[in-house]
Amino acid sequence: MDKSDKQPEYFRHAQQIWTMLDDMAESNPQAYRKFIDKQLKEGKEVMKPPEPHMCVQSLIDSNTDHQLLFINILGWHRVPAPKDYENDPIPVMAGQLQEEQNEQGTYTIVSVAFNPRILSDYGRDGKNPEERTAIINMAINYVQDQKNVKVSRNFTVLPKETLFKGDIATVINSLRQRFAKVDEATDKELQELEKNFGPIAGADHSVIGQLSNLATSDRKQVNLSQNSKTEFQLPTKMPARSGLIQEISSSASQTAPKYDLIIQEKSGDRCRRIVIKIDLPSVNSVTECELDISEDDISLCVSGQYDLKLKLPEKIDDSHATAKFSTKSHTLTVTLPTIRR
Helix, strand or coil: CCHHHHCCHHHHHHHHHHHHHHHHHHHCHHHHHHHHHHHHHHHHHHHCCCEEEEEEEEEEECCCCEEEEEEEEEECCCCCCCCCCCCCCCCCEECCCEEEEECCEEEEEEEEEECHHHHHHHCCCCCCHHHHHHHHHHHHHHHHHHHCCEECCCCEECCCCCCCCCCHHHHHHHHHHHHHHHHHHHHHHHHHHHHHHCHHHHCCCCHHHHHHHHHHCCCCECCCCCCCCCCCCCCCCCCCCCCCCCCCCCCCCCECCCEEEEEECCECCECCEEEEEEECCCCCCHHHEEEEECCCEEEEEECCCEEEEEECCCCECHHHCEEEEECCCCEEEEEEEECCC
């Protein structure tokens, strides 16, 4: 029996696609690049993290108590839009109920996601307030049905300054967990494709590899801003025939950028903190930076330009770390509250 007969049908189909694209890359580079641009654009939309849209304050009703509830409503492309707005149900999904505490007491947070088109048409800035109320009630219905709680219909939409309640990373991860098994299965399929067809599917810097890594990475990364978006970059040269979609090597070596580290003592309500200012003269956007922070070190990478690994002089509270990039001075300022108060 021929070896190809033992391969799953989708492997043979994938091989045909890679062959077609390989031929396209050689015979019609413009059409090939147009195709890759389209795939990156569509993949970038799907793989973007959920984006906060509005926060609704209500109550969880029980026989003995009424607990404050915040419903974070987010737009996410991984939640499909209905094909027929008038007749099809609107897809919705939610994360787990999470209890938090502050000076006023205990409250609960839950994150609910709709397709961004739904929120654009019927959400906070929709033309019809009744449609916005219907979307919020739909979120409440879903929370009640899925989480087995009773939620008050007397709710308040918080001001635009408060698009979500809680830690943004926790809010996003509560939704992403729903796709953990799917992403894991996708990653395994990509690995199988790599075994059968070489580095086409699995290379870390391939088109598919970038999308896979974005979905399955479990590294703790700090959001440089609430509105930061993941960006992909196409190679500036056509890849060699031996690998249709592969990493293009760069002759530019990465250097350690200049930086200043200052320890600021506690002052009033401000806790003791470490402030690191990193000069990145050739960086123009925060999307070029990848920043990882742990309790005792930080790592900054700007592909093809800078690489900084820095051991911190004392342990910090990485859950409250912040980072801001100035496009005017090309400086990244990282603020790290220390554990020592």
